[in-house]
Amino acid sequence: MSSRWNTPERQLLRATTRRFTEREIVPHLPAWEEAGELPRSLHRAAAKAGLLGVGFPESVGGSGGEPIDTLVVAEEMILSGASSGLIAGLFTHGIGLPHLVAAADPDQLDRFVRPVLAGDHIAALAVTEPEGGSDVASIHTRAVRDGDHYVVTGAKLFITSGVRADFVTTAVRTGEPGAGGISLLVIERGTPGFTVSSPLKKMGWWCSDTAELRFDDARVPVTNLVGSENSGFGQLMTQFAAERLSLAVQAYATAARCLALTVDWVKIRETFGRPLSGRQVVRHKIAEMARQVDVARTYTRAVIDDWIDDPAQADLVSRVAMAKNTAVAACDEVVDAAVQLHGGMGYLRETEVERHYRDARILGIGGGTTEIMTELISRLVLA
Numbered sequence: 465m466s467s468r469w470n471t472p473e474r475q476l477l478r479a480t481t482r483r484f485t486e487r488e489i490v491p492h493l494p495a496w497e498e499a500g501e502l503p504r505s506l507h508r509a510a511a512k513a514g515l516l517g518v519g520f521p522e523s524v525g526g527s528g529g530e531p532i533d534t535l536v537v538a539e540e541m542i543l544s545g546a547s548s549g550l551i552a553g554l555f556t557h558g559i560g561l562p563h564l565v566a567a568a569d570p571d572q573l574d575r576f577v578r579p580v581l582a583g584d585h586i587a588a589l590a591v592t593e594p595e596g597g598s599d600v601a602s603i604h605t606r607a608v609r610d611g612d613h614y615v616v617t618g619a620k621l622f623i624t625s626g627v628r629a630d631f632v633t634t635a636v637r638t639g640e641p642g643a644g645g646i647s648l649l650v651i652e653r654g655t656p657g658f659t660v661s662s663p664l665k666k667m668g669w670w671c672s673d674t675a676e677l678r679f680d681d682a683r684v685p686v687t688n689l690v691g692s693e694n695s696g697f698g699q700l701m702t703q704f705a706a707e708r709l710s711l712a713v714q715a716y717a718t719a720a721r722c723l724a725l726t727v728d729w730v731k732i733r734e735t736f737g738r739p740l741s742g743r744q745v746v747r748h749k750i751a752e753m754a755r756q757v758d759v760a761r762t763y764t765r766a767v768i769d770d771w772i773d774d775p776a777q778a779d780l781v782s783r784v785a786m787a788k789n790t791a792v793a794a795c796d797e798v799v800d801a802a803v804q805l806h807g808g809m810g811y812l813r814e815t816e817v818e819r820h821y822r823d824a825r826i827l828g829i830g831g832g833t834t835e836i837m838t839e840l841i842s843r844l845v846l847a
Contacts, residue, residue, distance in 0.1 A: 511583030626675030
């Protein structure tokens with residue numbers, strides 16, 4: 465019997481994703497890396513292929529499917545030669561739209577959600593601030609009600625797709641200090657007082673533009689409030705599991721891709737008249753890489769299966785954290801070994817494993833650092 469990860473329908477989804485990646489992404493990825501951003505035409509192409517809206521209901525302009533389908537697409541893209549940086553830039557709406565879809569305001573669905581899923585607009589999510597990121601309850605960006613508008617003052621940092629985004633779902637403080645005073649507000653490009661920095665230069669994820677956002681008395685219509693006032697913290701927490709599991713899938717998929725590339729390399733690369741694969745030290749290194757990939761994939765998928773079956777289970781937050789840390793640790797080890805076994809070629813930008821090596825470093829930081837994940841795990845163990 466097929467698992468939910470490999471049903472006939474998802475085999476077709478994987479095939480579609482693979483063809484799209486090989487045709488529309490792989491030939492152009494080096495140029496997009498150098499440019500520091502993805503073209504809007506890629507969003508439109510992905511929408512036309514039915515991939516951009518996977519996991520979003522057809523009633524809001526999506527392609528339908530379940531949350532696992534979005535993970536299948538991300539996994540298959542990386543296995544087919546894309547990168548986690550590409551996933552971050554192309555699918556930022558995966559963290560920028562769910563709150564709006566859940567709120568189900570018809571006007572917001574028409575103005576914001578549908579154009580993004582059609583590939584015409586780009587959405588981003590802004591939570592992290594210059595003063596901190598993981599402590600969401602302590603954000604400082606303030607929105608003060610003034611008639612039919614909120615006046616927003618503050619700054620956001622490390623915002624994925626912030627340079628290109630047509631709007632940003634933004635965490636703001638509308639109430640008292642703490643988690644109970646946070647709201648989500650859609651702030652549109654072109655709003656007076658809203659400025660975006662030049663692209664931030666990063667170690668990896670080059671094709672994914674990242675920006676600092678500033679709000680200087682930016683006036684935002686009250687109609688752009690997502691859900692009810694002061695409900696933002698709960699809305700954000702509801703989506704954290706999905707974001708962390710997505711990063712875990714990207715981590716083990718990156719490791720699996722690097723393993724496959726390295727297996728091919730050691731079979732053709734010869735030293736002293738023999739292929740590298742004929743040397744025991746190399747074979748054992750490959751075996752250890754394979755073990756780490758399989759353990760990370762198996763555990764992460766098991767947690768995802770449980771998350772889909774019962775998202776309210778008591779220990780899920782800790783197990784999601786375990787999955788993310790397990791997958792990130794495996795990815796760190798495997799991409800490092802891949803570069804090492806590629807030798808000098810692994811250090812060149814023209815080699816795919818070099819890009820994965822750079823991109824992998826952010827996976828233990830984004831969506832909650834490894835240290836924050838470990839703290840969440842400790843709460844379960846010591847409860």
